Amino acid sequence: DAMVIQNPRYQVTQFGKPVTLSCSQTLNHNVMYWYQQKSSQAPKLLFHYYDKDFNNEADTPDNFQSRRPNTSFCFLDIRSPGLGDAAMYLCATSRGLTSGANVLTFGAGSRLTVL
Amino acid sequence: SQKIEQNSEALNIQEGKTATLTCNYTNYSPAYLQWYRQDPGRGPVFLLLIRENEKEKRKERLKVTFDTTLKQSLFHITASQPADSATYLCALDLYYGGATNKLIFGTGTLLAVQP
Numbered sequence: 001d002a003m004v005i006q007n008p009r010y011q012v013t014q015f016g017k018p019v020t021l022s023c024s025q026t027l028n029h030n031v032m033y034w035y036q037q038k039s040s041q042a043p044k045l046l047f048h049y050y051d052k053d054f055n056n057e058a059d060t061p062d063n064f065q066s067r068r069p070n071t072s073f074c075f076l077d078i079r080s081p082g083l084g085d086a087a088m089y090l091c092a093t094s095r096g097l098t099s100g101a102n103v104l105t106f107g108a109g110s111r112l113t114v115l
Numbered sequence: 116s117q118k119i120e121q122n123s124e125a126l127n128i129q130e131g132k133t134a135t136l137t138c139n140y141t142n143y144s145p146a147y148l149q150w151y152r153q154d155p156g157r158g159p160v161f162l163l164l165i166r167e168n169e170k171e172k173r174k175e176r177l178k179v180t181f182d183t184t185l186k187q188s189l190f191h192i193t194a195s196q197p198a199d200s201a202t203y204l205c206a207l208d209l210y211y212g213g214a215t216n217k218l219i220f221g222t223g224t225l226l227a228v229q230p
Contacts, residue, residue: 004158033217042119042204042220043159055217090158101147101166101208102216106158 003027006091006107013081014115021076021110023091030096032074033104034066037088049074050096078112086114117142119221121205127227128195136190136224138205143219147208148181148188152201153223159204163190195228202226 004025013019023032031050035043047056049068063085065077078085088109094102119140128134138148147166151159165172165181165188172179178191192199202223209217 035220040222042222045217045219048217088156092158096216101149101164102218103149103161103164104151104159104206104218106160109156109158111156 004091004093004105004107006089006110008110009108010111010113012113012115015082016080019078019081019112021078021089021091021112023074023076023107024072025093025105026072027093027095027105028071029093029105030071031094031102032068033092033094034064034074034076035090035092037090037109038086043090046076081112081114083114086112088112117219119143119205119207119219121203121221122224123222125225125227127229130196130228130230132195134192134195134199134226134228136203136205136226138188138190138221140186140207140221143186143207143209144183145207145209148179149206149208149218150177150179150188150190151204151206151220153204154201159220162203164208192226195226197228197230200226200228 007022033048034046037043046060068074090109091107092104094104149164150162153159163179165179176193180189202225204223205221206218
């Protein structure tokens, strides 16, 4: 089945130790998104790629970076995780239609714990 | 300021009854509104979308209404079942044509259906 896969599902890191989360997709979708979701809060968009075009949200901290080496893969790098970065990180994809709604397909998420 | 608000308290209903969830927004003009289901520790899953010029949309036991004057969407689950217990997120699809679009999510409403 076509899907969005996130790895790892659970990541524990120490304060300040860099972390990379990965996302792969077999849907051949143009757009890939990274959302941050803290407990009982709304998923918050960090950034997204339309093909190779990177779109950063204005309030995304510089501590968060992303790479998309090809259509199938996207990475979220957290350069110096703080305690406030502990959250579920959700990767999503969409077709990036030029007309009509864009429905998102999400991965299962990566739960980050910062000690 | 821009806000999306959903019932902050959990909604508890008896099996077989109709669950009605509310999504209100301010200072947005979405082209579409989408509803997602999120189970604990998982990514959201798309359920339904409705266009700005549609009043109502149905899919099996689900019904969505969209009132752009009131800036409100209602999400109904008829003949609810314990398996419907989850968090339901509304999302504004800020798509206006072109390559870049994004979904902004509400905080979600936790629905608990009692057998």
